[in-house]
Amino acid sequence: MSRQIPGLRWRQAQRFFVSGVLVTGLHVLVAASVIRFLWPNPAYANGIAFVTATVASYLINTRWSFSSSFRSRSFYRFCMVALAGCLLAMGVSGLADAYGWSYWIGIAAVVMVVPPVTFVLHSRWTYR
Template sequence: MQLFRFAIAGGITTALYTIVYSPLAKYRVTSEQVANLAGYLIAMLAGYVIHSRWSFRGHGADMRQTTIRFFLVSLISYAINTGWVFLLTDDAMLAGPWWWPLVPVLFVTPLAIFALNRLWVFA
């Protein structure tokens, strides 16, 4: 059940990331990395509220410790997604289109972040 709740909440936060990242990167309002940062900030804030109050409710009694750990895992998520953006869109790497990073952002990063949230943040 927790995985199901995480999937829904993660879907919402990933959708928010995509809604922010996509137009900024697609229409070249800014670089893909700045679009990634903007998407991350929105998703991270929404993710904390949704995950702490719904996905992992009842786990982790120490709210201060949970908050610190959540933001550390959030930074790991940002680092992973920054890596995808760099690898897949940067001219020095694969120089792909703006949307290529969305594939691993949608299907790889969430699995790692679920594990960290479940086993460490909200344990």
């Protein structure tokens, strides 16, 4: 097991957070643009936006957050973690809905649960 440089994991987490905010903005921009200018179907527009945001997230996080190089193995793992994050988000929000809570509580729970889980998965699996 390699020794961790003090503060490195915290720095990665900060960069992961910043890239997440940027990529979320990209997702919104792409989805809104597709709906407005190309195809007025929100489901398909968000699908296109999700794929675009996932690729951008891989590029940013690989080079900036985790200081790694592009490899097919890490891209595959990144996509698997993104899919797991999507399923986790659906599960968390579905659980909140099952308890009859406001969808805002579900969104807050997703924001509090999914990014830390995906960060840990990326740092311990995707980029190892």
